[in-house]
Amino acid sequence: MSFLFTRRHTLCSLAAALGVAAFIGINPKPADAKVVLTFGTYAPDKPSAMVAQLRPTLDVIAEETSKVLGEEVEIKLQLVKGYEAGVDLIVNGDVDFTRLGPASYVFAKESQPGLSVLAMENKNGAKSFNGIIAVHRDSALNDVAELRGHSFAFGSKRSTLGRYFSQLTLMRAGLYARDLARYDYLGRHDKVGRAVGSGLFDAGALEETTFKKLVDRGVPIRALYKFRNSTRPWVARAGLDPRVRDALQQALLNVTDRNALKALRFDGFFEGDDSDYEPTREAIRQNPQFFAQLQ
Structure with a gap:
C-alpha cells in the first residue's frame, strides 16, 4: 500500500522551455516555476506519525536545496509499507531520493546499479553506531559464546543489524542457527527488547538508541555485546538530473538544524x-553460512 502525500510531477526540458520562450517573446521561467522532488520511504509506524517525523527534515532540505540551486524547490513525500516496497520505490524510479537501511541499500544497488549515495547520516559525530546483543538484566550469560542452546530474537529479516550483523557476530563466536534452542524474527527493535525483557527470549539484537530508551522505561535488559553498524545512506534514483542531484547532495551536507533532525535521531x-x-x-555474503547444516 502506498501513501502519496503529493501529486506526481513532471520536469520540463530547460532547453525546450527556453526555445518556446524566445519564440513567443516572454520570460522563459514562469514566476511560479519550481523544482519538485519526491522523497519516498517505507513506514514502520503509522503514516501520520512518519509524516510528523520526516516533514521538518524535508522542509529544511528543500530550503537548503533552493539556496544551492538558485531555484525554488519543493519536496513531496511518499510512504509505503514494508522494507521491500521501500526498496522498490527507488529501484523503479518512482521517487527521486530516499533513506535506506544499509542492507536495503545493498539490495537496491544490486537491482539498480545507477543508484548513488548522496550522503550518510551523522550519528553522534560518526558514520557508524552500535548494535546491541541484549539479555535479561538478571541473566547469568556474560559472553556471546554462552548463547549456545539458548533462544534468540532477531529483528526484521531484511534488517542490517537486527539480522545480518547480529548473525555474523554469532558466527564469529562459533555459533550458528543450529546451535540455538530456537529463534524468530520479531520485526521492530523495540519488540526484540521487550521480548528479552519479558523472558520470551534469552537474547536479542537491537540498535543502541532503542535499547537505551527501553532501559530508561524500566525494561529489564542489559547489553551482552556491542557491534558497529554503518549509518543510513540517503540515496538518489538512477537518472536524476545531475545538476539537481549535486545541489541536493550539497544541501544535505549543509543541514545543521538539529531541531529538524531530532525526530529522526541523527545529527546531520x-x-x-x-x-x-x-x-x-x-555480512550479507556470509549470511548463508549461518544456516548451514541447519536441522
Whole structure:
C-alpha cells in the first residue's frame, strides 16, 4: 500500500522551455516555476506519525536545496509499507531520493546499479553506531559464546543489524542457527527488547538508541555485546538530473538544524560513498553460512 502525500510531477526540458520562450517573446521561467522532488520511504509506524517525523527534515532540505540551486524547490513525500516496497520505490524510479537501511541499500544497488549515495547520516559525530546483543538484566550469560542452546530474537529479516550483523557476530563466536534452542524474527527493535525483557527470549539484537530508551522505561535488559553498524545512506534514483542531484547532495551536507533532525535521531550528514557499505555486503555474503547444516 502506498501513501502519496503529493501529486506526481513532471520536469520540463530547460532547453525546450527556453526555445518556446524566445519564440513567443516572454520570460522563459514562469514566476511560479519550481523544482519538485519526491522523497519516498517505507513506514514502520503509522503514516501520520512518519509524516510528523520526516516533514521538518524535508522542509529544511528543500530550503537548503533552493539556496544551492538558485531555484525554488519543493519536496513531496511518499510512504509505503514494508522494507521491500521501500526498496522498490527507488529501484523503479518512482521517487527521486530516499533513506535506506544499509542492507536495503545493498539490495537496491544490486537491482539498480545507477543508484548513488548522496550522503550518510551523522550519528553522534560518526558514520557508524552500535548494535546491541541484549539479555535479561538478571541473566547469568556474560559472553556471546554462552548463547549456545539458548533462544534468540532477531529483528526484521531484511534488517542490517537486527539480522545480518547480529548473525555474523554469532558466527564469529562459533555459533550458528543450529546451535540455538530456537529463534524468530520479531520485526521492530523495540519488540526484540521487550521480548528479552519479558523472558520470551534469552537474547536479542537491537540498535543502541532503542535499547537505551527501553532501559530508561524500566525494561529489564542489559547489553551482552556491542557491534558497529554503518549509518543510513540517503540515496538518489538512477537518472536524476545531475545538476539537481549535486545541489541536493550539497544541501544535505549543509543541514545543521538539529531541531529538524531530532525526530529522526541523527545529527546531520557526512559525505558518503558506495564503498562505505562494503562491510554490509560482506555480512550479507556470509549470511548463508549461518544456516548451514541447519536441522
